[in-house]
Amino acid sequence: MATNSVAEICVPKNKIVMSLMHVHFLDPYHSGNSPLHRLDPRVKVVLALAFILTASLTPFGAWAAYILLFAIVLSIEMLSELGIRYVLKRAFLATPFVLAALPLIFTVQGTPIAAFTLGAWTFSMTLEGVERVLSIAFKSWVSVQMAIVLAATTTFPELLNAMRALRLPKLLVAIFGLMWRYLFVLADEALRLLRARAARSGASREPGRARGGSVVWRARVTGGMAGNLLVRSFERGDRIYAAMAARGYDGEVRTFPLPPLGARQWLMIGAGLTICLVILLLAAVITR
Amino acid sequence: MLSAPFSPPAMHIPDGFLSVLVAAALWVATIIVVARALRRASADLGERQVPMMGVLAAAIFAGQMLNFPVAGGTSGHLLGAALATILMGPWAAVIIMTCVIGVQGLIFQDGGLLAMGANIFNMGIVGVAVTHFVYRSARALAGRRPWGIFLGGFLSAWLGVILSALITALELAVSGTAPANLAIPAMGSVHILIGLGEGLITLGALAFLYFTRPDLLKIGEAKPAGRAAWVAGLVIAILIAIASPLASSFPDGLEWVAQQQGFLTNAQNAPYQVIPDYVFPGVENQALATIIAGVVGVLTVFGVALGIAYMRRKQGDANLMQT
Numbered sequence: 001m002a003t004n005s006v007a008e009i010c011v012p013k014n015k016i017v018m019s020l021m022h023v024h025f026l027d028p029y030h031s032g033n034s035p036l037h038r039l040d041p042r043v044k045v046v047l048a049l050a051f052i053l054t055a056s057l058t059p060f061g062a063w064a065a066y067i068l069l070f071a072i073v074l075s076i077e078m079l080s081e082l083g084i085r086y087v088l089k090r091a092f093l094a095t096p097f098v099l100a101a102l103p104l105i106f107t108v109q110g111t112p113i114a115a116f117t118l119g120a121w122t123f124s125m126t127l128e129g130v131e132r133v134l135s136i137a138f139k140s141w142v143s144v145q146m147a148i149v150l151a152a153t154t155t156f157p158e159l160l161n162a163m164r165a166l167r168l169p170k171l172l173v174a175i176f177g178l179m180w181r182y183l184f185v186l187a188d189e190a191l192r193l194l195r196a197r198a199a200r201s202g203a204s205r206e207p208g209r210a211r212g213g214s215v216v217w218r219a220r221v222t223g224g225m226a227g228n229l230l231v232r233s234f235e236r237g238d239r240i241y242a243a244m245a246a247r248g249y250d251g252e253v254r255t256f257p258l259p260p261l262g263a264r265q266w267l268m269i270g271a272g273l274t275i276c277l278v279i280l281l282l283a284a285v286i287t288r
Numbered sequence: 289m290l291s292a293p294f295s296p297p298a299m300h301i302p303d304g305f306l307s308v309l310v311a312a313a314l315w316v317a318t319i320i321v322v323a324r325a326l327r328r329a330s331a332d333l334g335e336r337q338v339p340m341m342g343v344l345a346a347a348i349f350a351g352q353m354l355n356f357p358v359a360g361g362t363s364g365h366l367l368g369a370a371l372a373t374i375l376m377g378p379w380a381a382v383i384i385m386t387c388v389i390g391v392q393g394l395i396f397q398d399g400g401l402l403a404m405g406a407n408i409f410n411m412g413i414v415g416v417a418v419t420h421f422v423y424r425s426a427r428a429l430a431g432r433r434p435w436g437i438f439l440g441g442f443l444s445a446w447l448g449v450i451l452s453a454l455i456t457a458l459e460l461a462v463s464g465t466a467p468a469n470l471a472i473p474a475m476g477s478v479h480i481l482i483g484l485g486e487g488l489i490t491l492g493a494l495a496f497l498y499f500t501r502p503d504l505l506k507i508g509e510a511k512p513a514g515r516a517a518w519v520a521g522l523v524i525a526i527l528i529a530i531a532s533p534l535a536s537s538f539p540d541g542l543e544w545v546a547q548q549q550g551f552l553t554n555a556q557n558a559p560y561q562v563i564p565d566y567v568f569p570g571v572e573n574q575a576l577a578t579i580i581a582g583v584v585g586v587l588t589v590f591g592v593a594l595g596i597a598y599m600r601r602k603q604g605d606a607n608l609m610q611t
Contacts, residue, residue: 028395052303052402056311068584075592090397097302100457100466100475107467136465140304140400147303147397159394171326171338172383178342179349179387186343186350193354216488218356219364223492226351226366230375230493231501233347240339251335 027184028090030152034081041158042165042258043265047272048150052143054276058283060135065283066142072275073145080149087152091145101136105129156180165258174253182236189232193225299456299479300392300407303400307463314459315405321413322386328379341380345387348372352388354489364485369415369452370423370445371490375497375504378420378517385412406459410452414524419448421521437494437505445490449483450476451525454532461535468535476532 031037036044051072058065077084110128117123154162156177163173213221241249261269306314329337348368355363368388373381389408392398399407422444430436457475461468497504 049401052400053308056304056306056308056402068588071584071588075588078592097305100460100471101305103467103470104465107470132464136304138304140302143303143400143402144397147393147401151395151397156395169323169326171330172322172386174338175341175345175383175387176390178338179345179391182343182346183349183391186346187353190350190353215356215358218358219485219488220492220495222354222356222364222366223489223494224496225354226368226371226489227493227496227500229347229351229354230344230371231497231504233343234501234504237336237340237343240343241336244339245335249335251337253338 027156028148028151029155030082030086032081032153034079034153036076036080036149036153039153039268040261040265041154041162042261043268043272044150044154045159045162045166046269048146050273050276051146054279055139055143055146057280058139059287061131062135062283062287064286065279066135066138068279068282069142070138073142073149076149077145080153082149082152087145087148090148091141097140098133098137101133104132104136108132161258164255170253170255178240182233182240185236186229186233190225190229193229197221197225299411299453300389300399301403301410301456301459302397303402305400305460305463305465306403306406307465308402310459310463311402311406314409318386318405318408318413322382322408325379325382325386329383332377332379341383341387344372344376344380345384345391348384349388349391356485356489358485364482364489366489367411367415367449367486369411370419370441370448370486371493373416373419373448374423374441374444374490374494378416378521381416381420382412385416388412406456410456410459414455414528415448415452417517417521417524418451419444419521420517421525422447424518434498437498438491441494442487442491446483446487447525449486450479451528453479453482454528458528458531458535472532472535 051069055069058069074084077087105125106123106129108126108129110126112124113127113130115122115124160173160177160180163176164170329341333340348371351366351368351371355365357363369381369385372384376384386408389399389412390404393401393404393407423440426440426443427436430440453475454472457466457468457471460466460471494505
């Protein structure tokens with residue numbers, strides 16, 4: 001878990017500590033003026049969720065439906081002008097998880113296609129097992145691509161508006177908003193802590209170099225850093241609250257009403273949902 | 289990820305790994321608990337809630353960047369569910385973890401969108417409830433003595449991670465995307481090790497706080513609100529502890545059990561029962577359907593590409609006209 005921690009996703013490990021940059025580059029939003037950037041965030045979120053739901057609902061081995069799903073996600077990537085390479089590179093994030101499904105090749109019962117023995121055990125691969133694993137990997141792959149396009153073409157405030165439109169509790173949306181506001185500030189603080197540790201030789205990543213004490217010692221130092229980060233955030237939270245209170249905050253989260261969805265937006269939602277339904281019907285028919 | 293050393297399978301479930309039934313059920317459970325947590329935290333924190341929860345969620349998120357090398361290129365990470373629970377109490381911790389996991393899934397694709405309910409449930413609800421139960425129990429056993437804080441902190445963080453991993457494996461097994469007899473022991477044993485890292489970091493953080501800001505350790509304690517959460521933690525811990533070995537003892541995995549009960553087959557077919565025996569005209573054949581889908585797919589992509597090219601040209605023309 002936390003294998004894909006933010007820092008690792010975006011920068012090679014040895015550069016985290018060295019870099020003096022601020023971490024705003026973590027934000028995956030790519031500014032642009034593509035049709036997808038201009039699309040109402042509410043429509044985008046609803047359709048992205050519908051697409052992922054469709055991918056999840058298609059039964060295992062419905063290859064025809066998978067091709068359609070892939071065609072859709074590919075055309076949306078082209079529409080978004082993000083560059084297909086960018087999306088595909090990020091889409092590899094989900095790959096480690098396929099490991100969890102891999103044993104299914106041997107455990108799903110069906111037509112055996114190959115077998116090998118390892119010590120006392122005999123493993124036999126089945127056609128159904130292979131089909132199942134490939135299906136899971138594929139569904140997960142197209143879903144993550146859609147999520148990447150959504151995050152890369154929608155600013156966070158727009159996502160917050162979509163959350164409001166989807167009737168998430170106001171308080172939760174406000175907390176999300178505040179979290180996003182301070183995420184980069186605190187990520188900077190975490191980087192400063194890491195840099196301070198590196199400067200004091202607390203940990204070397206080079207294999208064979210001194211690592212600075214036993215594993216327990218290293219863990220304790222990191223724990224101290226975490227505690228330090230929390231103390232600073234508590235104090236920051238207090239200051240933010242004081243500043244908000246000074247400006248008249250009374251615990252009530254007030255927002256401007258969102259403009260109603262126009263006919264065009266409704267049409268797009270309707271068209272998108274229809275396409276999803278058609279794919280599900282096709283999948284149902286061919287796997288029957 | 290770019291220079292990723294060996295990293296064990298993550299606990300953030302991506303989309304495509306959960307059956308829709310499991311994902312939906314866990315979304316419902318998550319929504320109920322988070323709604324309750326919002327009300328409870330509102331009562332506890334009042335108008336401080338939004339700034340405090342927001343900043344602490346950001347802190348836990350940023351805190352996950354903190355790691356330490358263990359051996360052979362692996363490293364220990366902080367997850368933070370335990371620290372949030374110990375410092376802020378279970379209800380606030382549920383909200384903090386919901387925000388952390390929400391941003392991880394929505395922005396960084398660390399965990400899926402449809403699977404987000406499950407991810408919040410596993411790490412934000414099970415993890416928090418178990419941590420709360422273990423930590424509170426250790427504190428009660430220790431009386432006023434400080435070893436309750438440290439031992440309780442370490443054990444609760446460790447067990448929270450392990451039980452979160454076990455419930456994740458159980459969900460995958462029920463979804464038929466990982467064989468129970470392999471996934472549960474594998475996830476369990478890997479996270480027994482990962483959880484040690486979490487436990488040690490949590491212990492270090494608590495030691496730091498104990499000596500510098502002992503007042504912060506009392507915030508989570510001041511409220512009697514934790515009784516229900518303590519019971520919930522106990523019940524969840526017992527259920528997972530019973531279900532995991534039971535499930536993994538089925539040689540064919542949980543899915544086999546589910547199929548015997550007929551519920552998986554129902555779940556898989558349910559959306560399609562509306563149109564029994566419906567056949568598209570001329571598409572009875574699977575190979576033919578695949579070909580048709582392929583052609584339609586290629587045409588879709590081609591059409592969209594053409595459309596974009598056309599639109600751009602028109603835009604270019606318009607720009608030319610303006611100048």
